[in-house]
Amino acid sequence: MNKDQIKGGMKDAAGKIQKEAGKVVGSKEHQAKGMSKQAEGKVQKGVGNVKDAMRDTRKDH
Numbered sequence: 001m002n003k004d005q006i007k008g009g010m011k012d013a014a015g016k017i018q019k020e021a022g023k024v025v026g027s028k029e030h031q032a033k034g035m036s037k038q039a040e041g042k043v044q045k046g047v048g049n050v051k052d053a054m055r056d057t058r059k060d061h
Contacts, residue, residue, distance in 0.1 A: 012041030
């Protein structure tokens with residue numbers, strides 16, 4: 001596991017919390033920001049997954 005996977009997972013979780021909080025208080029703005037943060041976190045986590053896969057591939061060869 002690398003820092004992009006960890007940070008991405010944290011952003012994803014924070015985005016989910018912000019989105020749900022926005023739903024509770026009826027704030028479309030917070031819901032949108034939370035969804036954006038979730039997407040950003042998923043992309044960052046995906047980058048980390050690719051880095052891990054590349055590192056593993058280099059180790060095998």
